[in-house]
Amino acid sequence: MSLTLPLITRAERRHRLGHRHGLAPSARAADVPQAADAVVALHATDAATVFLSARARLAASDPTTIEQALYEDVSLVRLLSMRNTLFAVSTELAPYVASSTARAIAIKERRSLLKHLEEDGQGLDAAWLAEAEQAALDALDTLGPATGGELSAAVPALRRKITVGRGKKYEAQTGVATRVIRLLAADGRIRRDRPRGAWTSSQYRWVHTEPWPAVALAEARSEIARRWLRAYGPATEVDFKWWTGWTLTEARKALAATGAEQVRLEDGTTALVSPGDTRPEPAPEPWAALLPALDPSGMGWADRSFHLDPAYRVALFDYAGNIGPTVWWNGEIIGGWAQRADGRIVWRLLGGADRAAERAVTAEATRLAEWIGDARITPRFRTPLERELVS
Template sequence: MKITDEQRRARLVARHFASAPTVEDVVSSVLALHATDPASVYLSVLARARSLTIEDVRAAMYTRRSLVRLMAMRRTMFVIAHDDVPTVHAAASLGVARTMRTRLLKQVAAGPTEPVVDDVDAWVAAVERDTEAALRAAGTATGAELSNAVPLLKTAFLPTTDKVYDVKRYVTSEVLTMMAAEGRLVRVEPRGAWTSRRHAWAPVEHWWPEGIPILDEAEARRDLVRRWLEVFGPATFDDVQWWTGWNKTQTRAALAGLDLVEVELSVGEGMMLAGTVFDSSGPSVMLLPALDPTAMGWKHRNWYLGDYKKPLFDTFGNIGPSIWVDGRIVGGWAVSPSGEVVTELFEIVRPAEVAAEAGRLTDVLDGSAVVPSFPTPLEKKLRGR
């Protein structure tokens, strides 16, 4: 069966850009929000749910706690629906956590550290125990606050070369990130503005009194890839493996448990779930933020990106703010230092609607400056940097 790019773009618009009444509905429509940039979480929602506000997004994450921030696929930060966390945790986060633990133990054992660590296993057991105790006592705390309360978190890796980047660094961030990936801590509201990256931490019991429910990892991977194909299919094997961050064996095993239909795509052989519906959709204009889940949903992107990779992506493969018309990228945008959304179209398509959406986002931002963690050529140009 052949599926055209036009069909894929129409399904993308219907699935990813449908108007949603709640923050939770937006997250469901794209499965998970990229959360490396805190501002992108808000802007990904507000692009799709135009009646909502920044406060609505904050309330979903930090008041209702219906959304949870965690490190998962590809060792990337995501915001996930509370009820989906056990599946994502088992399917992706635990594998990331094992890799992080192995790396941390090797680094501490290899040294040099300050102070010297003679018994690595005893050291890591103590730092985890003391960190959990300090966090339960505090309720919530930043990494800096925890390191002041737990001296072992100030264990430092010392430089071994004269390279500029080889500097003394504390284990605080690596320990906390590893413990969160294992499901013991959760990132909570940052200190400062909604764009701040200074997240605090809280015990996982604030969300799950008995801890995140334990699921079989193989079954969780199958359930996650089914959910992904519902949102992002049809797609190629490479798309699935790239998005999940699994190895080929894990990817094949997860797909083997699903009722799939083989399809021919413009980028090669692909697959979709049996019964996949290709919805018709009306015209759409979207201004999506850096690292939006739609733009970062597939490895093979020509069918919606075309020849516009160079101005929109950095050298590490991270996309900046992008303008979408009818399921394909036609330009980019940025937020000026004054808080105005400025745009550039590569093609002159529906410019009045693009300008209107830029004006709406300017009003939503209300003067807030938004600078992506990974600036891209066009974003820097439009921002005047």
């Protein structure tokens, strides 16, 4: 490694995280799309994560602010995309996400469903699937926003059942409604609308919409790489491959198209940054954050050692590598938090905390509790510390 490469220290990487991820108070976003763009995309597997991740990065908000962005302004939309995972992205970025990632998922989903239909032996084929899809879209045009159950009630084809894995140990009978709806969503022909129940609910209604404009694949991937590198750099090709779910070759090509520059890190390795993005990063004001499970700041890299002590992983991650609710102080994860059944926000600091940190975390927990109000947050992926805190 050449010592002539610019050095970016761990402290500077944490400074970048506070500034660029909108977590330091002075860096918070003015609106919801800006908060999402700060980290490229918000994880949306858990309905609550979108709201809590956006809240942490907004100068001022309440749940209705984010609901308006999702369901009225439609300036933030959910797409099945990176790592075959549901994310919420700004409508400005959505065409690039759709073209770089979501369309490939849709093709794979269609191929898989057609294979299951053929193996089932009822004579259901591509023509039948096209008719079922059109019937679902027509029903949405008539009904307006509707849940999967309401769509199935209106479209007889969606009430069909098929046998998957016939003759195998995992043979099972399943309905086609969920698969057809998932396919329509992956194709961008329907989108998730306001759910039944509160903002924490994942029982979404669906609305008929037009697919996102196509962007050339290379252009779409390089735009994703450009934004990701600005938010998460310095980072490696392996980090980007992991974050996108693309192949290493695809990740490398996209990063190369951005003109990324090499820098050196304190551990002796090299990483990439955006062109010209090598100046020292000043420290933001002290900041604390209580981030939800799957928040992008905890899930943005394959190697998180610059902001996470490896000794904390057992407490803060589930068995599949999903991060739970975390407590941050000046760019480092220092603990975890949870909400008990009575609504109280409770936390445990695992290390790296002085009195200033404890005071800031206490203030942030109070702010979070007031924002959540009567809602109750239970992460879909439970971690050891989160379970302990609510027991």
